[in-house]
Amino acid sequence: MPTICSSKIFENHNIIYLYSENIIKGCEFISKYLNFKVFYNKILDESYLFVKDDNKIVGILSYFFYQINNENVPAIDIVIIDEEYRRKGICKFLYKLLLNKHGKLISGICLNKNHRKIDGSYGLWIKLIKEHKPFLFNIYSNKVESFSLYKAFSSKHSIKRRILIWK
Numbered sequence: 001m002p003t004i005c006s007s008k009i010f011e012n013h014n015i016i017y018l019y020s021e022n023i024i025k026g027c028e029f030i031s032k033y034l035n036f037k038v039f040y041n042k043i044l045d046e047s048y049l050f051v052k053d054d055n056k057i058v059g060i061l062s063y064f065f066y067q068i069n070n071e072n073v074p075a076i077d078i079v080i081i082d083e084e085y086r087r088k089g090i091c092k093f094l095y096k097l098l099l100n101k102h103g104k105l106i107s108g109i110c111l112n113k114n115h116r117k118i119d120g121s122y123g124l125w126i127k128l129i130k131e132h133k134p135f136l137f138n139i140y141s142n143k144v145e146s147f148s149l150y151k152a153f154s155s156k157h158s159i160k161r162r163i164l165i166w167k
Contacts, residue, residue, distance in 0.1 A: 061079045062076075068164075073104045107162045129165070
């Protein structure tokens with residue numbers, strides 16, 4: 001599951017600006033969402049989708065690929081959405097863009113979650129689980145496992161697992 005940054009990060013450091021210096025060079029326009037433009041760029045092994053509102057970058061999603069059965073499957077690494085632009089469906093649109101292109105999508109970090117504090121990313125993965133075929137991907141054994149909420153979020157071994165969504 002990606003990290004959704006708190007507003008304090010945007011107060012103290014403009015993380016989107018720091019990212020934008022590198023990813024904006026050589027980028028390619030790939031889509032539109034509402035009034036936003038979505039661009040793609042790849043730097044070394046990391047790929048980026050970023051969303052612009054006019055000339056301002058308002059969201060970034062970085063991802064890399066796991067090799068599963070000789071197939072590259074995108075895994076979410078980091079998602080940063082400017083606080084002013086949250087709750088507009090930008091993150092969900094970016095996830096679905098990747099899912100539609102590749103047919104599969106992996107959560108990028110461990111899923112051991114405190115259920116009392118549900119953030120937007122956790123809620124989005126729960127929706128994706130309900131809409132698509134969920135599996136678990138064990139990053140240590142490189143194997144696909146059957147899905148259960150317990151194994152994904154509560155098991156002491158959940159740190160080894162990522163959610164794998166199959167379209």
